[in-house]
Amino acid sequence: MLTTTVCAALSAAGLAVAFLTAWRRRFVAATRIAAFSLVPVGLAMSGLAGLGGKIGKAFGTWAGDLVLKPTVWAGFGVLACAVLLYVIARAAGGRASAGDGRKERRAAARAERSRAKEPASAAPSLTPGTAVARTPAPGSGKPTAKQPASGGDDFSDIEAILKKHGI
Numbered sequence: 001m002l003t004t005t006v007c008a009a010l011s012a013a014g015l016a017v018a019f020l021t022a023w024r025r026r027f028v029a030a031t032r033i034a035a036f037s038l039v040p041v042g043l044a045m046s047g048l049a050g051l052g053g054k055i056g057k058a059f060g061t062w063a064g065d066l067v068l069k070p071t072v073w074a075g076f077g078v079l080a081c082a083v084l085l086y087v088i089a090r091a092a093g094g095r096a097s098a099g100d101g102r103k104e105r106r107a108a109a110r111a112e113r114s115r116a117k118e119p120a121s122a123a124p125s126l127t128p129g130t131a132v133a134r135t136p137a138p139g140s141g142k143p144t145a146k147q148p149a150s151g152g153d154d155f156s157d158i159e160a161i162l163k164k165h166g167i
Contacts, residue, residue, distance in 0.1 A: 003053070007044035011037050 014037020022030035043049040066072050 003049050004044045007040035007049060011039075011041035013037070014040075 015034060018030045018034035018037060021033055040049075043052070
């Protein structure tokens with residue numbers, strides 16, 4: 001009964017402030033104030049104000065027990081143990097399923113590393129305005145601009161470019 005009276009008084013005061021705000025021609029603000037002032041009486045009429053009091057009392061009792069009872073602390077220890085076991089099981093399950101393809105992943109990683117270590121001279125170099133020269137199969141006997149005729153002349157490709165530009 002007392003809770004309902006206090007909530008009704010709060011709502012009446014809020015509606016009075018909303019009325020004074022509307023009197024000053026600030027209708028949007030007055031509408032907001034009226035909306036908030038109707039909340040306490042709505043909570044009291046629906047019974048949620050009493051429920052909030054019961055929840056507050058129950059929370060206070062629990063908090064007091066938390067400090068004073070060792071069984072509550074033991075309960076938190078059991079919950080922590082359960083969470084820890086769950087995390088360990090998830091980690092172990094993830095590794096077990098990932099272990100099936102572990103050898104294939106290692107082989108692929110080794111192949112990738114060996115491709116990355118290949119010398120840069122093995123790849124054909126492209127300069128702007130030049131086409132890719134196809135190298136003939138070994139033993140075809142026909143040297144190209146990329147394949148020097150004498151084996152020791154590394155500047156033949158540069159000479160070909162300079163001749164192409166007339167230098």
